[in-house]
Amino acid sequence: MVWANGSAVPHPTPVARILVTEGDAILAVERDDGRGLDIPTAAVTSDLRSTLEELVSSVLSDGEAALRLLGFVRNTVPAAPGSYPWPRPIAHFAVWHCRVGDGARHCGRWLDGDEAQAHLGERHWWPLVGYVEA
Numbered sequence: 001m002v003w004a005n006g007s008a009v010p011h012p013t014p015v016a017r018i019l020v021t022e023g024d025a026i027l028a029v030e031r032d033d034g035r036g037l038d039i040p041t042a043a044v045t046s047d048l049r050s051t052l053e054e055l056v057s058s059v060l061s062d063g064e065a066a067l068r069l070l071g072f073v074r075n076t077v078p079a080a081p082g083s084y085p086w087p088r089p090i091a092h093f094a095v096w097h098c099r100v101g102d103g104a105r106h107c108g109r110w111l112d113g114d115e116a117q118a119h120l121g122e123r124h125w126w127p128l129v130g131y132v133e134a
Helices: 048-059 113-120 127-130
Strands: 002-004 013-024 023-032 041-043 068-076 090-099 110-112
Touching: 013 048, 023 113, 041 048, 068 127, 090 113, 110 113, 113 127
Parallel strands: 013 090
Antiparallel strands: 002 068, 013 023, 013 041, 023 110, 068 090
16 A cells, blocks of 8 residues: 655554656666665665665765655555565555755666656556655
8 A cells, every 4th residue: 555645654653665757757776675676765774764774875975855745655565575675564654755966976776757767667666656746
């Protein structure tokens, strides 16, 4: 289940993602698990604010961005193997949005329109892209 334009982050939220855009392009990075491209993501290991600051710093050269909570995905897993890393039965995967200006350095690759949908369209957070304000 996906919620857009949330005003508060629900509990538990073990994963933070940032949707970085420049115009209509989306910044994508390789997933740590080798399963293709995704938006920048970090597990929340301490507090959420610190995790977001570290994530932004790892992706954007100046380490600063005006983040806006875009929404979140509620992940419901009633029964999972013991190796399942997230809280169960419910966990929330929050997505923040930020825009970067021309010339901002970044770690990753810009995907436009059809290319973004081809590489990222199957991700559970993809419906939130439609809520990015112009």
